[in-house]
Amino acid sequence: MKKTTALLMAAALCFSAAACAAPKTARENELPLIPLPNGKTEVGGERVALPEVLGVDPGVFSMEFLEVYAGRADVALSSQGPAFLRVAHGASLPPEEYRLRVSEEEGIQIVAADERGLCWALATLAALTEGGKVPVCYIEDAPHYGYRGFMMDSARYFYPVEVIKALIELTSMVKYNTFHWHLTDDQGWRIESKLFPALHEQFPGEYYTQQEIREVVEFARVRGMEVIPEIDVPGHVTAILAAYPDLSCRALPVKVEAVPGIRSTILCAGKEPVFELLLPLLEEMAGLFPSRYVHLGGDEAPKDEWNACPHCARRLAAEGLADMEELQGWFIARLAKHLEGLDKQIICWNESLFSAYLLEQVPDLTIQYWAEARVIGPPREFWERGGDMIFSGEFGTYLDLPHGAVTLKKVYNYAPATIGFKGKGLSAFGIEACMWTDYTSETDVLARLTFPRAYALAEAAWTLPELKNYKDFRSRLDPWLEKTPGLGFTPPAEADPGWFSRIRENAAFLIKLSKDFDDSKENNAGTAGRLHWRYTLRCAREFFL
Ligand SMILES: [Zn+2]
Numbered sequence: 001m002k003k004t005t006a007l008l009m010a011a012a013l014c015f016s017a018a019a020c021a022a023p024k025t026a027r028e029n030e031l032p033l034i035p036l037p038n039g040k041t042e043v044g045g046e047r048v049a050l051p052e053v054l055g056v057d058p059g060v061f062s063m064e065f066l067e068v069y070a071g072r073a074d075v076a077l078s079s080q081g082p083a084f085l086r087v088a089h090g091a092s093l094p095p096e097e098y099r100l101r102v103s104e105e106e107g108i109q110i111v112a113a114d115e116r117g118l119c120w121a122l123a124t125l126a127a128l129t130e131g132g133k134v135p136v137c138y139i140e141d142a143p144h145y146g147y148r149g150f151m152m153d154s155a156r157y158f159y160p161v162e163v164i165k166a167l168i169e170l171t172s173m174v175k176y177n178t179f180h181w182h183l184t185d186d187q188g189w190r191i192e193s194k195l196f197p198a199l200h201e202q203f204p205g206e207y208y209t210q211q212e213i214r215e216v217v218e219f220a221r222v223r224g225m226e227v228i229p230e231i232d233v234p235g236h237v238t239a240i241l242a243a244y245p246d247l248s249c250r251a252l253p254v255k256v257e258a259v260p261g262i263r264s265t266i267l268c269a270g271k272e273p274v275f276e277l278l279l280p281l282l283e284e285m286a287g288l289f290p291s292r293y294v295h296l297g298g299d300e301a302p303k304d305e306w307n308a309c310p311h312c313a314r315r316l317a318a319e320g321l322a323d324m325e326e327l328q329g330w331f332i333a334r335l336a337k338h339l340e341g342l343d344k345q346i347i348c349w350n351e352s353l354f355s356a357y358l359l360e361q362v363p364d365l366t367i368q369y370w371a372e373a374r375v376i377g378p379p380r381e382f383w384e385r386g387g388d389m390i391f392s393g394e395f396g397t398y399l400d401l402p403h404g405a406v407t408l409k410k411v412y413n414y415a416p417a418t419i420g421f422k423g424k425g426l427s428a429f430g431i432e433a434c435m436w437t438d439y440t441s442e443t444d445v446l447a448r449l450t451f452p453r454a455y456a457l458a459e460a461a462w463t464l465p466e467l468k469n470y471k472d473f474r475s476r477l478d479p480w481l482e483k484t485p486g487l488g489f490t491p492p493a494e495a496d497p498g499w500f501s502r503i504r505e506n507a508a509f510l511i512k513l514s515k516d517f518d519d520s521k522e523n524n525a526g527t528a529g530r531l532h533w534r535y536t537l538r539c540a541r542e543f544f545l
Contacts, residue, residue: 030043030476031043031139032127032128032480032483033128034127034458034459034476035174035175035459035461036467036473036476037140038140038141038463038464039141039142041137041139042138042139043136043137044135045136046104046135046136047133047134048102048104048107048134048136049132050073050075050132052076053076053077053078054084054085055078055079055084056077056085056086057079057085057086057087059087059089061089065115065122065222066087069122072126073125073129075129083107084107086107086109086110087112087118087121088109090111090113091113093113094113095114095116095117095146096113096117096146096177097113097117097142098121098139098141098142099121099138099139099140100137100139100141101138101139102125102135102136104136108125108134110122110125113142116177116224119172119222119224120143120224123172123174123224124139124141126173127173143177143462144461144462144464145429145430145462146177146429147177147178147390147429148431148458149176149178149392149432150176150180150432150435151179151180151182151230151392151434151435152181153182153400154181154183154188154208154437155186155188155190155232155239156187156188156260156436156437156438156440157187157437157438157440157441158188158203158206158207159443159446163443163487164216165216167179168219168220168223168225169223170486170487171225172220172223172224172225174458175461176454176458176461177226178225178227178432179220179228180230180295180432180434181227181230182230182232182295182436183208183229183230184237184239184240185239186256187256187257188206188207189202189243190207190208191207191210191229191288192207192210193284193285194210196244198243198244199240199243199281202242202243213288213289217289217290226292227289228289228291228294228295228347229289229291230294230347231282231294231296231297233278233296233297234266234269234328235262235263235266235297236263236299236300236301237266238256238265239256240267241254241267242255244277246273248265248266249265249268249270249271249305249306249308249309249311250305257523259438259516259517260516260517261516261524261528262524262527262528262531263302263523264523264525265305266301267331268305268309268312269306269315269327269330269331270309270312270315275334279335279338283338283342286342287342292344293345293347294344295346295347295368296332296336296347296348297348298332298348299349299352300351301351302525302526304525306324307324315327321357325354326356326357328355329354329355329356329357330355330357330361332346332348332355332358333357333362336361336362337361345364345365345366346362347365347367348366348367350368350369350370350379352367353367353378365387366387366390366429367382367387367389368389368392369390369391369392370392370398370434371393383423384423384426389428390429390431390432391416391419391421391430391432392432393414395410395538396411396418396419397411397414397432397433397457398436399411399433399434399449399454399457400434400436400437400438400440402502402505402508402539403501403502404501404505404506404539404542405509405535405538405539407502408452408456408495409456409470409496411433411456412456412457412460412470412473413468413470414457414460415431415460416431430461433453433454433457435450439509443487443488443489444487444489448489450487451487451489452480452481452495452496455480474495477495506539510532510536514532517529517531517532
């Protein structure tokens with residue numbers, strides 16, 4: 001592992017450095033950029049050599065953003081003396097917009113709407129810098145979606161901070177602006193808690209210290225990315241209950257889970273000690289992340305134990321709630337109100353839309369839509385009413401699924417409209433790629449599944465639909481992969497594996513699922529058969545429909 005992680009940052013940071021092989025550009029005078037810029041783009045044939053020490057004038061912005069560029073392009077910076085690179089603040093530009101001009105006479109000029117606009121201008125500049133030279137060009141660019149997320153699951157499998165940073169480096173270079181960090185689940189609790197250390201102490205050496213969390217947040221910030229933590233409740237909590245078994249309805253001991261699935265033992269909504277833990281814990285966790293949002297999960301929480309629990313029944317009656325879905329809404333709303341007092345908004349997975357109570361109590365709720373086949377009704381109603389939705393459909397953006405089920409082309413073409421969310425004047429809040437790690441415990445597997453599909457989704461998130469073209473994307477992808485090997489992994493000979501390897505990959509994936517998904521296992525919610533069929537049908541559909 002040590003050797004692998006040592007490679008990671010080297011690979012991620014070996015960007016345009018002299019040591020990296022010079023990339024091929026697909027066509028002459030075409031900028032080898034991913035994602036494709038949205039505005040005016042002009043490019044000349046000449047290349048301008050950067051001075052040995054690059055003089056910079058960051059204007060109103062901090063030097064730290066330019067230092068990220070210096071690392072990526074392997075150049076030395078100086079803020080003293082004449083400036084070759086000058087940054088101006090374009091106060092009237094829309095959020096994240098930037099303009100980049102490179103000319104022989106004037107050097108490099110950037111106009112940025114805000115800090116993120118500057119980050120994206122510098123990411124573009126880093127992608128164009130080769131052997132100490134940049135092409136003469138003018139680019140105007142701004143994103144299609146304001147939220148462009150990459151989700152990493154650190155609960156199922158723990159990756160060290162170096163891997164997390166490498167993922168942030170590679171995804172920020174293609175202008176993702178959000179790193180959604182899934183830190184808790186049935187299989188793990190991955191953040192140090194000074195208030196409730198029993199949570200992380202179950203996983204010695206496999207959690208992030210608070211100092212490491214702050215480091216990651218800062219590493220992401222100077223790259224234009226915000227880190228949003230996910231603390232999944234009231235389901236997917238076996239790791240919490242393993243430390244605090246009294247907090248489930250039946251208070252029976254549970255073991256931390258080793259395999260994927262949906263668990264029937266969840267946090268009790270009727271017991272007050274659940275909130276005596278969650279409210280201060282969420283406050284502690286939220287304090288580590290400056291983001292405006294906290295993700296509270298709210299997915300896959302079976303109500304079998306709630307239905308049979310006297311504490312839950314008492315709560316239901318006391319609050320005058322109609323059913324157990326409304327009780328979940330009440331549960332989440334109570335946490336959301338506490339977070340509101342800390343100036344935080346919440347995001348939940350689409351199951352939370354089963355509760356009208358939640359929507360009423362938390363009108364600024366943001367929904368992350370994952371399940372294509374199920375419950376399309378309530379999410380569509382929510383979206384048509386103008387609710388903020390992040391689209392991350394399971395069979396379009398889940399990068400842990402095999403290439404046979406979620407092809408590169410399918411990820412590239414992913415859009416709310418392609419899965420039935422259409423409507424004049426209605427627009428999505430954003431889209432997100434998700435990397436679950438149930439079966440992704442090796443770094444090269446993580447890299448092969450994440451890249452290049454994360455690059456395809458980056459373009460789906462940034463570039464206007466009318467400018468997107470898969471064939472053109474493919475022509476830019478190979479040079480990009482050569483220039484930015486993902487996580488130290490040598491890019492596959494074929495960015496998109498052929499028909500035969502896709503079938504083989506699907507079969508291997510389904511065999512693993514059938515071994516692990518077993519309804520007879522203790523604490524299994526009895527959904528294994530259904531989940532298994534869903535994956536089998538979807539994998540088959542890719543070939544026969
Ligand atoms: Zn209960």
